[in-house]
Amino acid sequence: MTWMDEFWRLNAVFLVILLSFSFQGAHCELVVSPVVPTLVKAAAGSTVTLAVSFSGAPDPTVTWFKENLPVVTWTIDSSSPPDIAPNYRQVLRMRKDGSLTFVNVTRNYTSNYTMKMTKSGLGTAVTYFTLLVFDNIQNVELHLQPDPVKEGIDDFTLQYVMSQGDVEQQMWFFNAKEIKTDSRYSVEQNSLVVRRPKRSDTGQYTVKLENPFSTVETDMNVTVLYGPDEPILEARPDRPFYLSGDSLSLFCQAEGLPQPTAVWVFGGENLSHDGVLNLTNVQTSQGGNYTCMVLNGQTKEQRQKNMTLNVYERPSGNPVCSVQSVNRNTGLQYHCLWWGGTPLAWLSFPALSNTSSGAGNFNLTVTTSDNLNRKTITCVAVHPVEQNQCNVTASSPVDFLPAVRTTFDLGEGKIVVTIQCVSEASPEAVVSWSKGSEAVISGSTYQISNNTTQLEIRYYNVSSFLLQKYACTCLNPLGSRRREIQLRGPSISDFRLFPNQARTVVTLTWEVPPASVVTGFDIQMKGPNLPSENHNGSQIRGSSNKYRTIQLKPGSARSADVFNLDPDSTYRFRVVPKARITEGKPSEVQILGPGGGLSGPAIAGIAAGIPCSLLFLLLLGGFIYLCVYCNKNKSSRQTRYPVSRAVEKAITAQPDSTPHNLLTGGLKSPPDYNRLHQTPSDRSVALPTFVPPQPVRVATTV
Structure with a gap:
């Protein structure tokens, strides 16, 4: 800047002052104003000044207030120093123009400050400051x-x-x-x-x-x-159900921070602590609800979720169907059973009802109707593992034959006749008994079994059983059948003989008529004694003309074996039925001998040849008679000779009426031709011996 510029500036300032005094002279007013912004920010420990300027009066009195508390008072240009409050003397300084300076200011000087300037006769001028003192953060x-x-x-x-x-x-x-x-x-x-x-x-x-x-x-x-969130459960392999013996794994996991721990619980027992549960060879007892519990170890929050594990097992065997009578034989109850397995199979009879069903063991009762007779009803069995079915057919009783069995009660000495009536029927038929027109009731003489199918009759004498008619009626909801039976005395039918190849052992078999009352059998034989019949063990050769009992058999027996027979001897066998001490008619006689044992066709051939044989014998007899007659006439003209010993022996010897090689069967022996030639008058005369032809073998069964 040149001296010319400085000159003009000073002139401007002088002109301003001159004008100011000119205006004051015209109108004087005390004015104070801040030179710096009224909001002052200062760093702690620094020096800061609240600068002001004033006009309108010389030497005014200045007072600074902190909030409402005066801290400094001074008259400008006064020779005495400013009056500073004791607590502020280390920091506050007053300048000549009335400005307030803070030296090394601290935070507690942050406040609102007010400056009042007064001059006698001119009033008061006020200005405001805000001081903010900041410490470094x-x-x-x-x-x-x-x-x-x-x-x-x-x-x-x-x-x-x-x-x-x-x-x-x-x-x-x-x-x-x-x-x-x-x-x-x-x-x-x-x-x-x-x-x-x-x-x-x-x-x-x-x-x-x-x-x-x-x-x-x-x-x-x-x-x-956070967490645990709702657990996510998974089974691997994922199936709707598992079979007994399968293996699987259960997984459980949940979101959370920190990662939650997972525990599987089943039946109140902790099974796994890592969220994975491995199950091998799983059984039905392990099926049910599995609970996964997840826990956040820091927040102590926990959640749980259930999972149902279905472990199934097939029911054992197959469904079983049956039907029985109910409501006093007026209704039918169809029954279907498929027991076992997990869960129980669901059973129904669709042909009988579309709404009724049951689990494991199901019954359905219906009213009897004709269309159910012999109609096959199917039970449908549904199980998660398998579907199956069974059938049942209800039927009315069919024709039947009563069965008779006779025993002897040694304790009471009574004959016990048991009549059994069983008719094939479904449901099982109930049997009722009657004698004549009267119903049979259980008592001392009659006893009916619990299932009503047997009637026991007890008498001392077999005669009490005879000529009595008993009837049994088999009844079920679909119908009935009735049969009568008349008991008869002890008897035997179809008696047969079966020898071994050597003819040393024979088996006798027989049957008993269905209504015959028999408590035992006497096995009788005619022929040489058996070794068991001799005290010294030797066998007596020869024949016995009487039947003797060699064995006793109970009423249930239908065969007997006879041992130690002589293959060269002839035996006759028969069986005598008995009812206690009452004997029945003996059986037909069966013969065993050296020539016996003809086959059926041979016997039939022999039987057919009997008429021819008789005719032949008749012709032969006529021929012999003619020869004898001619010989007699001739001998009357010849010399008589003494009878030879051979002829005498032939005359005196008695032939066996039962040849060993023939089955007599009641036939007569061939005639003795030598005896026919003899007369009382000429026994001393020797006659030529006549040798008859070989006899014809015939056999018959008695």
């Missing part, structure tokens, strides 16, 4: 409440603390994004409140603190603990 820390933070439970707060400093502005950031106050966040004086935190609120939180003289940022990582 240092050692800022963040604190979290509560810790740890749980999702959705309570709000959490981030609050900062610092060793010193004054904050003029705070800003909060989440993962570098500034946070503003809204429904979820609240920025307060020295904290940040996060309402109902979520797991997404996990991250880095930063606070930025500022004043005119310092800026500090600090951050904290906040983890929002």
Whole structure:
């Protein structure tokens, strides 16, 4: 700047002052005004001045107030020093223009300051200042409440603390994004409140603190603990059900922070602690509800979820169907059973009902009708493992034959006749008994079995049984059948003989007529004694003309074996039926001998040849008679000779009426031709011996 510029500037200032005094002279007023902004910011420990300027009066009195407390008073240009309050003398200084200076200012000087300037006769002028003293921000820390933070439970707060400093502005950031106050966040004086935190609120939180003289940022990582979430359950392999003996694994997992632990529980017992349950050779007892419990170890929160494990087993065997009488034989109850298995099979009779069914054991009762007779009804059995069925047919009783059995009660000495009437029927027929026109009731003489199919009749004498007619009626809901039976005395039918090849052992068999009352059998024989019949063990050769009992058989016997027979001897056998001590008619006689044992066709051939044989014998007899007659006439003219010993022997010898090689069967022996030639008058005369032809073998069965 040149001296010319300086000259003009001084002239301008002089002109302003001159004009000022000119106006004051015209109108004088005390005026004070700040030279610096009224809001003054200062760093702690620095020097700061609240500068003012005034006009309108010389040497005014200046007073500075801190809030309402005067701290400095002074008259400008006075020779005496400013009057400073004792507590402020170390810091406050008054300048000549009335400005107030703070030396090494501290934070406690932050306040509102007022300057009043007065001049006698001119009134008072006032100006205002605000002084803000800031410490540098240092050692800022963040604190979290509560810790740890749980999702959705309570709000959490981030609050900062610092060793010193004054904050003029705070800003909060989440993962570098500034946070503003809204429904979820609240920025307060020295904290940040996060309402109902979520797991997404996990991250880095930063606070930025500022004043005119310092800026500090600090951050904290906040983890929002959560979970466990609802467990996810899975079975591998995944099937609607498993069969007994299968193997599988159950898995359980749930989201959470930290990762929750999973425990499988079944029947009140912990089975697994890692969320995996392996089941091998699983049984039906292991089927049911399995519970997975998940626990967050830090939050102590837990959840659980159930899983149903179906372990099935096929019912044993196959369904079984039956039908029985109900409601006094007026109804039919169809029954279907398929027991066992897990779960029980579901059973139904679709042909009888579309609405009725049951599990495992099912009964269905229906009214009897003709269309059910011999109609096949199917039971449908449904099980998760298998579907099956069974059939049942209800039928009325069919024709039957009563069966008679006779025993002897040694204790009572009575003959016991048991009549059994069983008719094939479904359901089983109920049997009722009658004698003549009267119903038979159980008592001392008559006893009816529990299932009514047997009637026992007890008498001492067999005659009491004879000529009595008993009737049994078999009845079920679909119909009835009735049969009568008349008991008869002891008798035998179809008696047969079966020798072994050597003819040393023979088996006798026989049958008893159905209504015959028999308690035992006498096995009788005619022929040589058996070794067992001799005391010395020797066998007597020869024949016996009487039948003798060689064995006793009970009434249930239908065969007998005879041992130690002589193959060269002839035996006759018969069987005598007995009812206690009453004997019945003996059986037909069966003969065993050396020539016996002809086959049926041979016997038939012999029987057919009998008429021819008789005719031949008749012709032969006539021829012989003619020869004898002619010989007699001739001998009357010849010399008589003594009878030879051979002829005498032939005359005196008695031939066996039963040749060993013939089955007599009641036939007469061939005639003795030598005896026919003899007469009392000529026995001393020797006659030529006549040799008859060989006899014809005939056999018959008696």
